[in-house]
Amino acid sequence: MNIDTIITSEQLIRAVNETLRMVGFSLLFGALLGIPIGILLVVTRPGGLLENRLVYRVLNPVINVVRSLPFIILLVAILPFTRWLVNTSIGTTAAIVPLVLYVAPYIGRLVENSLLEVNPGILEAAQAMGAKPWQVIWHFMLPEAFSSLILTMTTATIGLIGATAMAGTVGGGGLGDLAISYGYQRFDTFTVVITVVLLVIFVQGIQSAGNALARRARRER
Amino acid sequence: MIEIRDARKTFTRGGLSHEALKGVSLRVEKGDIFGIIGTSGAGKSTLIRLVNALEKPTSGQVLIDGQPLDGYSERELRAVKKKIGMVFQHFNLLESKTVFDNVAIPLVLDGRSKKEIRERVTELLAYVGLSDKAKSYPKELSGGQKQRVGIARALANHPSILLCDEATSALDPQTTQSILALLKRINEEFDITILIVTHEMAVIQQICNKVAVMQNGEIIEQGYVLNVFGKPEHPTTENFVRTVIRNTIPGSVLQDLNRDRPGRVFKLEFVGDSASQPIISRLVRSFDVEINILFANMTEVQQTTLGNMILQIVGADREIEGAIAFLKEQVDRIEEVEAI
Ligand SMILES: Nc1ncnc2c1ncn2[C@@H]1O[C@H](COP(=O)(O)OP(=O)(O)O)[C@@H](O)[C@H]1O
Ligand SMILES: [Mg+2]
Numbered sequence: 001m002n003i004d005t006i007i008t009s010e011q012l013i014r015a016v017n018e019t020l021r022m023v024g025f026s027l028l029f030g031a032l033l034g035i036p037i038g039i040l041l042v043v044t045r046p047g048g049l050l051e052n053r054l055v056y057r058v059l060n061p062v063i064n065v066v067r068s069l070p071f072i073i074l075l076v077a078i079l080p081f082t083r084w085l086v087n088t089s090i091g092t093t094a095a096i097v098p099l100v101l102y103v104a105p106y107i108g109r110l111v112e113n114s115l116l117e118v119n120p121g122i123l124e125a126a127q128a129m130g131a132k133p134w135q136v137i138w139h140f141m142l143p144e145a146f147s148s149l150i151l152t153m154t155t156a157t158i159g160l161i162g163a164t165a166m167a168g169t170v171g172g173g174g175l176g177d178l179a180i181s182y183g184y185q186r187f188d189t190f191t192v193v194i195t196v197v198l199l200v201i202f203v204q205g206i207q208s209a210g211n212a213l214a215r216r217a218r219r220e221r
Numbered sequence: 222m223i224e225i226r227d228a229r230k231t232f233t234r235g236g237l238s239h240e241a242l243k244g245v246s247l248r249v250e251k252g253d254i255f256g257i258i259g260t261s262g263a264g265k266s267t268l269i270r271l272v273n274a275l276e277k278p279t280s281g282q283v284l285i286d287g288q289p290l291d292g293y294s295e296r297e298l299r300a301v302k303k304k305i306g307m308v309f310q311h312f313n314l315l316e317s318k319t320v321f322d323n324v325a326i327p328l329v330l331d332g333r334s335k336k337e338i339r340e341r342v343t344e345l346l347a348y349v350g351l352s353d354k355a356k357s358y359p360k361e362l363s364g365g366q367k368q369r370v371g372i373a374r375a376l377a378n379h380p381s382i383l384l385c386d387e388a389t390s391a392l393d394p395q396t397t398q399s400i401l402a403l404l405k406r407i408n409e410e411f412d413i414t415i416l417i418v419t420h421e422m423a424v425i426q427q428i429c430n431k432v433a434v435m436q437n438g439e440i441i442e443q444g445y446v447l448n449v450f451g452k453p454e455h456p457t458t459e460n461f462v463r464t465v466i467r468n469t470i471p472g473s474v475l476q477d478l479n480r481d482r483p484g485r486v487f488k489l490e491f492v493g494d495s496a497s498q499p500i501i502s503r504l505v506r507s508f509d510v511e512i513n514i515l516f517a518n519m520t521e522v523q524q525t526t527l528g529n530m531i532l533q534i535v536g537a538d539r540e541i542e543g544a545i546a547f548l549k550e551q552v553d554r555i556e557e558v559e560a561i
Contacts, residue, residue, distance in 0.1 A: 121313035128273055128384075129327045130302030139326060143317040217317070219358050 005190040007182050016198065018092050018173035022164045025096045027157055030103035034156070037063065037104065038111025039137060049123070049133050063105040071102050071163045075170060082170075095164070095172025102163055107156045114148040115141055147217035154210025158203050175199055222414055223249040223272055223382065228281035230267050230438075241267045243438040244281070249431070251381075254408050254415045256425040256446070258461055259435030265418040268435070269384050272416060273305045274298050285382070303331065306375030306413075310387035312367040314359040320346070320370050321355040327377040345373040349403065365396035372403060376411075383407065385417040389424060397421075401428050422461045426450070426522050434458045450522050451492045451553060466520045468529040470558070474515045484535030486515065487545070490554040491528045500551050501532075508544045510536035531558065 040059060044052040069077070075098040082097040083089040118141050126140040142149070165176025175195045183192035230242040241264045249255040259265050270276040271283050274290050283290045285301060293301060314323050324345055328338045346352045349369040359367055368388060375383055385404065389397040405428045408415050417424065425432050425446060433443035434457060441455045450466065453459040463469075468488065491500075505512055513533035520527045534541050548555050 121309060121311055122315060124275065125309065125313040127275055128302060128307040129330060130299035131330050132299065135330050139330065140315065144315055146317055219360070
């Protein structure tokens with residue numbers, strides 16, 4: 001079979017690697033930031049475990065503002081911060097910084113929703129047992145929300161894959177960049193098709209894995 | 222043991238305030254199984270939640286073993302809570318953990334060793350009859366089994382008080398029986414004081430020695446179950462008592478009575494000893510009257526029999542008067558039933 005394309009298989013493999021790196025690291029740091037943010041939103045809200053007006057009133061709108069920025073704007077707006085943090089403003093590493101900032105509030109909101117779904121009766125039982133606030137979070141909230149949190153992370157991961165497509169703007173590379181710079185700008189249909197197919201496979205695979213893990217966590221094998 | 226002094230609780234939500242407790246006082250002694258009965262919204266849950274500080278009274282005091290709860294710091298309160306077990310209507314088990322891990326939770330929170338936890342949980346599961354379910358998840362259990370897990374969990378820390386908020390309200394009558402029997406056993410074997418909230422008089426009848434009747438945030442009647450069942454004072458209490466002890470004349474009997482009414486009809490109530498005495502046979506032997514028993518009902522409360530009887534007495538006026546005088550001495554309450 002003779003395929004008419006201008007990209008090499010090395011380019012394709014590199015793009016896949018870059019996408020995986022961007023998604024992987026952004027997810028890791030995004031979760032490290034986002035999960036505590038979600039927990040903080042739940043416990044400091046009015047009537048929460050550690051009700052704190054100030055923290056909630058500051059955190060809540062800040063998250064809304066960051067979440068309302070389109071990724072491409074966020075990426076450009078924080079370039080100086082990125083340069084300061086990772087000593088460069090181009091390349092995959094530079095793309096990870098805005099990706100983290102983009103996904104962390106998103107994860108925070110999703111985690112918040114997951115935790116709010118935990119049966120209040122269980123938290124009441126925890127209080128009745130004399131559990132300390134961190135014990136309520138660690139031994140009751142998180143285990144009970146676990147399967148829902150897996151779905152949360154699945155959704156966040158898929159959102160990240162979409163966002164990485166724009167990382168090419170700062171030379172981040174990845175499949176999206178490949179599709180745009182070769183497929184779209186140089187009219188290479190094969191590149192468009194192959195990158196789209198790969199992205200679809202990624203998204204489907206992650207969603208299926210997430211669903212399976214969540215089912216397992218709910219003991220529904 | 223547990224003392225509540227003039228507790229008031231006002232909830233404010235969206236500018237509207239609602240007084241859920243309007244000055245409630247009660248005293249639960251060590252070893253009591255104290256029942257609080259009332260219809261939905263009476264304030265029962267709010268009241269029981271005061272006892273383990275899930276709710277703080279707007280005014281008034283709650284004392285456990287003579288110590289006011291409002292004098293404790295948060296840390297001290299947590300220690301007090303560990304000695305008060307709580308059982309819930311909807312069990313409130315962790316769906317994500319096995320039966321074993323659910324029962325173990327209070328011990329894990331307390332930082333006990335693995336070995337100690339294994340021993341205690343094994344012992345508790347055996348006690349509630351669920352040794353074979355240790356590895357099951359709550360969703361694989363029946364309601365009664367879930368409540369047994371809830372009870373085992375509540376007992377984990379060797380509490381001196383057990384609070385039950387509608388612990389049997391989500392269960393069928395037969396399962397309710399077995400859970401009540403378990404609670405009674407716990408009370409007797411471990412000398413644990415039980416405070417139980419319910420809207421079912423059968424629960425009070427079967428295991429409580431004392432009862433408080435709540436309505437609209439107030440206790441309208443309280444005392445020993447036997448006394449309250451024998452002589453309910455308040456109409457609401459009367460209604461509750463009548464759900465387990467019926468004393469109304471069946472409709473068919475009433476019709477007969479209205480058609481043809483020779484003699485007079487009396488309603489009798491008796492408690493304890495007099496119930497077992499052969500009152501009727503002595504009555505017919507001593508007086509020249511004919512007795513027709515229209516209705517009779519015996520109920521056991523606290524190992525004591527409560528009886529209700531409706532008698533038709535036929536005979537000469539003088540004999541009937543004599544019979545009434547005799548009955549007044551023998552039974553706890555006698556009342557003539559007028560034509561209806
Ligand atoms: N956290 C709360 N906020 C506002 N109102 C409440 C709250 N808890 C209970 N109430 C109100 O207090 C009253 C008594 O409730 P509750 O103690 O749950 O009654 P019961 O357990 O007897 O059904 C109800 O009118 C209820 O709506
Ligand atoms: Mg209630």
